[in-house]
Amino acid sequence: MELEAKLRNQNKKAKNFIKEGDIPAILYGKDVENIPLSVNQKEFEKILKEAGESTIINLIIEKDGKREAHPVLIYDIQEHYLTHKPIHIDFYQVKKGQxxxxxxxxxxxxxxxxxxxxxxxxxxxxxxxxxxxxxxxxxxxxxxxxxxxxxxxxxxxxxxxxxxxxxxxxxxxxxxxxxxxxxQEEEVSIPESPTEVKIEGEEKKSEKTVEEE
CATH class of the missing domain: 2.170.120.20 (Ribosomal protein L25, C-terminal domain)
Known part of the structure; x- marks a missing residue:
């Protein structure tokens, strides 16, 4: 599986890439120089669905008029907190036997x-x-x-x-x-026995009756 990538202008804001249908990305790995990139959002989502994050894909980068294939893993994906759409991707270049x-x-x-x-x-x-x-x-x-x-x-x-x-x-x-x-069985709550309520008027009436006697 192959995914086309373009060298990214780091002076360009990430939100501008996303508006144009691209996703900012970076390529790195052991003994590999970090390369800022961008990839097409639709193409990336298609590759992600097919390959996942544990299958090697060939990242094709055009540099100095030459197309170079880099065997990479989709190492990390940052998503927008509301849309859950990818807003940045880390590609990790792997070496044979690593x-x-x-x-x-x-x-x-x-x-x-x-x-x-x-x-x-x-x-x-x-x-x-x-x-x-x-x-x-x-x-x-x-x-x-x-x-x-x-x-x-x-x-x-x-x-x-x-x-x-x-x-x-x-x-x-x-x-x-x-x-x-x-x-889990639902607990059935048993209502407590009614609380005895004293009526102020009745207390006074009772006291008056005692006095009269």
């Missing part, structure tokens, strides 16, 4: 019978896993089939997932990824 760390997203697929039939509640404890390995060995996504959760005690731990032994996983294999829990 292991890297990455956060691999978890995708939950299927439907849990324990939820649909038994009325249990699905609890997702993880949404990504940090791993380390060669770029070509990193999974794009980790799928978890929740259709196996068929009892109210069902759970899926990290050790149950199909993750390549070529990558190192930093999370404990005993960590529960997803589980079923019983719905």
């Amino acid at each position: 292991k890297i760390k990455a956060h691999i997203p978890i995708e939950f697929i299927g439907e849990a019978p324990a939820v649909k039939i038994l009325g249990g509640i699905l609890v997702k404890n993880l949404d990504e896993i940090e791993v380390e390995g060669l770029p070509q060995d990193l999974p794009h996504i980790i799928s978890v089939d929740i259709s196996k959760l068929d009892t109210l005690e069902s759970k899926i731990s990290l050790k149950d997932l199909n993750i390549s032994k070529k990558v190192k996983v930093f999370t404990s294999p005993e960590t529960i990824v997803v589980s079923i829990v019983l719905p």
Whole structure:
């Protein structure tokens, strides 16, 4: 997969790039000089959907009349706090044979019978896993089939997932990824007994009756 990038004029404000349909970016890496760039927003979002943040893409940069291909990972994405659209991207250039760390997203697929039939509640404890390995060995996504959760005690731990032994996983294999829990019963509040209310007029009337006697 390839993504075209242009050298960025650092005197130009970031919001002006975004208005023109581009996203400011930077390329860096081990023994690599930082290069300010910009990429087309639509093209980037298309690549992100296909490659994710753990697949190497070729970043094509035209420099001094030559097109250079840089093998990179989409290392970090800054999003607008309201629109959640990307406003800045970090590309990390990788070297052949260099292991890297990455956060691999978890995708939950299927439907849990324990939820649909038994009325249990699905609890997702993880949404990504940090791993380390060669770029070509990193999974794009980790799928978890929740259709196996068929009892109210069902759970899926990290050790149950199909993750390549070529990558190192930093999370404990005993960590529960997803589980079923019983719905909590609502507490029924019992109203307190009515408080005895004394009426001032009645007290005075009673006192007067005693005096008359």
